[in-house]
Amino acid sequence: MPVNYKPFDKAEWLRLEAKAHELRKFTLQTSIWGGSGHMGGALSAMDIMTILYHRFMKHDPSNPDWDDRDRFVLSKGHAAVGYAPLLVDLGYMPVEELHIFNLTGSKIGMHLDSNKVRGVDFSTGSLGHGISLGVGAALAGRMKGKDYMTFVLCGDGEMNEGSNWEAIMSAAHYKLSSLVVFVDNNKCMIDGRVNDVMSIEPIDKKFKEFNFNVGRIDGHNFSQLNIAIEAAIQNFKNGGDKPTAIxxxxYKGEGVDFMKDDYVWHYGTLDEEKATRAFASLEKYYEERKARAEREGK
Ligand SMILES: Cc1ncc(C[n+]2csc(CCOP(=O)(O)OP(=O)(O)O)c2C)c(N)n1
Structure with missing residues (x-):
């Protein structure tokens, strides 16, 4: 699949909104099929995953091992309940696989296994390892003379893991400009708010001090996401010598009013009544998102 460098106009913005909406619904449906899921962190991460796979990444569902593909590491591997539907939607697997999400005998567990799930570059789930994997992938790309990008998506609570900071230090040391680390800064973790458990702020300044290029944006705004990711890719293409952190x-649970910004929805189950409310809330949210794209898009 070629890199999609069409201009980011209103039509492109609306196309991404429609896709993210579809995938948010698909995420809830997957957790219903499986009986549970980490919906909060999947919903906060849906916009970044959507724009990466649907606008920026070189990848090919008919050839998942294509050597020139861009790499993606879902370091916050518990967001698989959102990532697996995205891969299904792209054609990496049939939807029937999701009907048994995380159930006995399913290839698709609560955390994705790259040996079992087509399209997954790295198995994740144990937090704190994705940036190390990304450093390895970016170094391998350099050694093989490839020009692929490596994108790593971390959680903000996950930044509590010390291993991240060793990997961040090595990414800067090796001047890995093809590496882009995203921090899904939804301010919640598994059983509390990040600021109460272990604050990571000022997270942008920390990355800067570790010699990264740093951007800080509204992670639910496709226009801002587009500008930040384009800048990171250009940095690599133009021979920059720093990795990028964005x-x-x-918000955790973004799109569903009763989940939004509430760590209780890190992991959960939707009964019929809650499911009805959640899907209705997503529809309302989509209308607001479309209205913003109409208003601000060019
Ligand atoms: C090494 C490790 N320790 C603990 C866990 C259990 N765990 C799963 S999710 C989570 C919280 C992660 O918070 P955050 O990174 O902010 O995720 P998000 O809010 O984006 O879902 C924890 C502690 C784990 N998966 N791996």
Whole structure:
């Protein structure tokens, strides 16, 4: 699949909104099929995953091992309940696989196994390892003379893991400009708010001090996401010598009113009544998102 460098106009913005909406619904549906899921962190991450796979990444569902593909590491591997539907939607697997999400015998578990799930570059789930994997992938690309990008998506709570900071230090040391680390800064983790458990702020300044190029944006705004990712890719193409970190200010459970900004929805189950409310809330949210794209898009 070629890199899609069409201009980011209103039509493109609306196309991404429609896709993210579809995938948010698909995420809830997957957790219903499986009986549960980490919906909060999947919903906060849906916009970044959508724009990466649907606008920027070189990848080919008919050839997942294509050597020139861009790499993606879902370091916050528990967001698989959102990532697996995205891969299904792209054609990496049939939808029937999701009907048994995380159930006995399913290839698709609560965290995705790259040996079992087509399209997944790295198995994740144990937090704190995705940036190391990304450093390895970016170094391998350099050694093989490839020009692929490596994108790593971390959680903000995940930044509590010390291993991240060793990997961040090595990414800067090796001047890995093909590496882009996103932090899904939704301010919540598994059983509390990040600021109460272990604050990571000022996270943008920390990356800067570790010699990264740093952006900090609204992670639910496709226009801002587009500008930040384009800049990161251009940095690599133009021979830049620093990796990039993009801090995404987001909300856990984004799109579903009763989940939004509430760590209780890190992991959960939707009964019929809650499911009805959640889907209705997503429809309302989509109308607001479309209205913003109409208003601000060019
Ligand atoms: C090494 C490790 N320790 C603990 C866990 C359990 N765990 C799963 S999700 C989570 C919280 C992560 O918070 P954050 O990174 O902010 O995720 P998000 O809010 O984006 O879902 C924890 C502690 C784990 N998966 N791996």
């Amino acid at each position: 801090i995404l200010d987001t």
